[in-house]
Amino acid sequence: MKRIILVLVSLLMNAGILLAQETKIDVFPAAPYDRFIIYQTLAIFWVGIIGLIIIIRMKLKEIERIQSLGIDKEDKDTPLLD
Amino acid sequence: MSYQRLKDWFEERYDIEPLRVFAKHKLVPRHKYEILYYTGGIAMFLFIIQFITGIVLAFYYVPHHEFAYKSIIEIVTKLNMGWFFRSLHHWGAQLAILALFIHAFSTLLLKSYRKPRELLWLTGIVLLGISIFFGLSGYLMLWDERAFAAVRVATGGAGNLPLIGNFIKSFLRGGIDVTGETLIRFYAFHVSLLPLVTMILIGFHVFLVQYHGMSIPLSQEKKVHGYTPFFPNLLYKDLIIWLIVLGIMVTFATLLPPEIGKKADPLAPAPENIKPEWYFLFLFQTLKFFPGEIMGLNGETIAIILISCGIFFFFLIPFFDRKSSRGEKSVLFTWIGVLYTLYFIIMTIIGFLS
Numbered sequence: 001m002k003r004i005i006l007v008l009v010s011l012l013m014n015a016g017i018l019l020a021q022e023t024k025i026d027v028f029p030a031a032p033y034d035r036f037i038i039y040q041t042l043a044i045f046w047v048g049i050i051g052l053i054i055i056i057r058m059k060l061k062e063i064e065r066i067q068s069l070g071i072d073k074e075d076k077d078t079p080l081l082d
Numbered sequence: 083m084s085y086q087r088l089k090d091w092f093e094e095r096y097d098i099e100p101l102r103v104f105a106k107h108k109l110v111p112r113h114k115y116e117i118l119y120y121t122g123g124i125a126m127f128l129f130i131i132q133f134i135t136g137i138v139l140a141f142y143y144v145p146h147h148e149f150a151y152k153s154i155i156e157i158v159t160k161l162n163m164g165w166f167f168r169s170l171h172h173w174g175a176q177l178a179i180l181a182l183f184i185h186a187f188s189t190l191l192l193k194s195y196r197k198p199r200e201l202l203w204l205t206g207i208v209l210l211g212i213s214i215f216f217g218l219s220g221y222l223m224l225w226d227e228r229a230f231a232a233v234r235v236a237t238g239g240a241g242n243l244p245l246i247g248n249f250i251k252s253f254l255r256g257g258i259d260v261t262g263e264t265l266i267r268f269y270a271f272h273v274s275l276l277p278l279v280t281m282i283l284i285g286f287h288v289f290l291v292q293y294h295g296m297s298i299p300l301s302q303e304k305k306v307h308g309y310t311p312f313f314p315n316l317l318y319k320d321l322i323i324w325l326i327v328l329g330i331m332v333t334f335a336t337l338l339p340p341e342i343g344k345k346a347d348p349l350a351p352a353p354e355n356i357k358p359e360w361y362f363l364f365l366f367q368t369l370k371f372f373p374g375e376i377m378g379l380n381g382e383t384i385a386i387i388l389i390s391c392g393i394f395f396f397f398l399i400p401f402f403d404r405k406s407s408r409g410e411k412s413v414l415f416t417w418i419g420v421l422y423t424l425y426f427i428i429m430t431i432i433g434f435l436s
Contacts, residue, residue, distance in 0.1 A: 027158050027165055027339040042336050049329045053322050060318045067311075 108292070109309035110316050113302040115192060119316075120323050121185040122291070126284065127324045128178035131331070132216075133277065135171040143223065145269035147262030150225040151345045158342065169335035175217055177331055179361050182210045183426070190399070190419040194297035197407035200400040202294065205287045207397050209280065216276050217359055219268040222260075230346035232358050233268070234260045239369065242386040261348065300411060363433030364426050365389060370436075396422060 029035060066072045092098070110119060142161060144153040157164040186206060189195055195203035222233045237260065241251030256263030298306060310316055343353075358366050372385040395402070405412035 025155055025158065025342045027169070027341060029165070038336060042333065045332060046329055049325050053325055056318050056322050056325075060315065063314055063318070067315075 104292075105313040106311070108295075108312040110296050110312050111298050111302075111306045112308050112310055113298065113306050115188075115299055115302065118185075118188040118192065119296060120320065121181055121188060123320045124323060124327055125178055125181040125185055126288075127327065128174055128181060128331075129280065129284065131174045131328070132171065132178060135167050135174060136273070136277075138167050139171055140273055145223070145266055147225060147265050147346075150223065150265060151342075154224055154342065165339055166335060169339040170331065171220075172340045173331050173334040173338075175220060176360070177327065177334075179210075179213050179217060182213055183361070186210055187419075187423045187426070190396075190422065191416070192297070192299040193403065193406045193412070193415065193419075194299070195400040195406075196297075196300075196403065196409075197400070199290070199294055199297055202287060202290045203400050204397070205283050205290065209283050209287065212276055212280055212283070214361055216272065216280075217361060219272040219276070221359060222265060222268045223272065224342065225265060225346050226343035227346050227350065227353050228343045228356060230260060230348070231352035231356050232362075233264065234352070235356075235366075236358065236362065237264075239365075239382070239386060242380070242383045243390065244383065244387065247386075259348065300406065300409065357433065360430060360434065364429035367429045367433035367436070370433075 029038065063072075110116070139157065142153060142157050142164070144150055154168070157168055159165070189203065189206065218233065218236055221229045223229075237251050237254045240254065241247045243250065252258070254264070254267065255261070256267045357363065368389060369382060369385050372381040374381045376384050399415070399418075400407070403412055403415040406415060
């Protein structure tokens, strides 16, 4: 009997704490699967960004190489073909 | 229609040759501090992101004190990717203001405000002020207890200004206290008035940058080692930096989405340990250092007057710094710039830690 009362009291106390707890609004999907997909997408996003940066860097290097050779300037005396 | 035909169609109607020639001849000097040229571009990029994410959020947000809080919870919990767009808008704002502060302080320290760029400085500082007001008005949209208390403190602080204080406070609040009227007003500022003024000012600011060209710091005038064409070299570099900033913003938005507190209750006391957004911390901390009463006068009013004077001096600094305008070294204003920068950083850190 003593044990049952003790269990009941502790149950009530825990329930009281739960009731008094502030409800926190989920600002991020709570399901583990959704979370996994989001983190995976973030990693892929960064791979995409790094890839784009590498492509732009390569393009920039090529432009700088052409500029250093001086062949990017338009020749004014070039004959035009109609 | 092929690209060439489209191009021909356009060129038959509009003469864009002068623009093309201008883009080709725009040069950017190379020196020790050239990295700081990118901060303005970063801020502009973040403004564009803010416009896009803001428009998306405005489709679902209800600007009424009864429904505002609920509509945000629905955006975050029910809409597909709603949490992400809200978080992106939040972090975009933080990074945009950070970029603007870095841009402003670097301009101050390198004295890029000097003749003939005074108007550039003035438009830039007004844009910084508008961005801060963007932040404050956007914060109230949440209509939770923290946002409510922060706006009450901020508008109350403005009310301490002598003569015009009460008018500003009533104008911002739309009444005596922060109510549903304030929310409607702040919403109107946030989605119509401020974006309109921002677009006009950014347009004018960018036009002035093109008109005057890039400023070279006084200390670097004889150390410039060549010029880089803006198009395409610097544009590509800008793109790289924007991609990195986008990556950082998305990472923050994903890993640290902003919390939502309890719904605002005008009758409830302000929550404990309330702090404003980080860009208000230096003001908040300054106000905290002032006693309630100084020689029989209200301490807060004195603090607000001193802060306003400091901001006013900061705003008009190009007109006070005569030496820099003449192209001479001005040690005094270098120290003033350092003092402003350090004060902002130290007070923000103290405010954050206390």
